[in-house]
Amino acid sequence: MTVLPITSTFAAAFAISLVALSFPISLRRAKVGQMVGNSSDETLQRRIRTQGNFIEYVPLGLISLGLVEVHASPVWTVAAIGTTLAFGRLLHAIGMLWALAAVRGLGMLLTYAALVFAAGCLLLNVAS
Template identity: 65%
Template sequence: MATLPITSIFAAFFAVALVVLSFQISVQRLKVGDMIGESADEVLRRRIRAQGNFIEYVPLGVMLLGLVEVQVAPSVAVIAIGMILAIGRGLHAIGMLSASGPVRGFGMIFTYLALLVSAGWLIATAIL
């Protein structure tokens, strides 16, 4: 049975990050009294999208990371991909929450890079 210690650590980190993003939404919903939907409150809308975007990208990133690790990639490669994904998701969330387009953009670049490197690794491993 394959174990995925590196992917497990990153998955745990991402779970905590998701709780932090989700909790911020709950707090803002209570503050503005809008418990359903996106609301007209700009802060709440940004928090919802930061969390939503996190949910859209992290599951695939973690799956790819696990597949790379299971393909017996060097630990340093798995850690590097995980760090690139984590930095990307962190920057993107910061950019969304602070309305900083450049920070958000760099976050997406790092996220795309992590996904593409993982995909490339898996394709190369399958072909070779």
């Protein structure tokens, strides 16, 4: 059985992060009375999109991270990809929630970097 300790650690952290992004949406929905769908409430919209963007990028990031780890890449490589993805997602969420475009942009760049680096590692492993 293959054990993926680094990917498992990041998956746990991302699961907790998803709950941390989701809970404020539920609270805001109750406050504004919009239990389903979007709303004209800007705060609710920001929270929904922050969570949505997280859900759009993290699954592929974790899958890629796990595959890099399975291919017996150096520990530092797996840790660097996971840390870059996590920091990117954190900065993106901060930028979205507090309307800080530069922070949001940096978060996306780090997210892209993690995905591209993971893809490069996977392609190198497949080619060798």
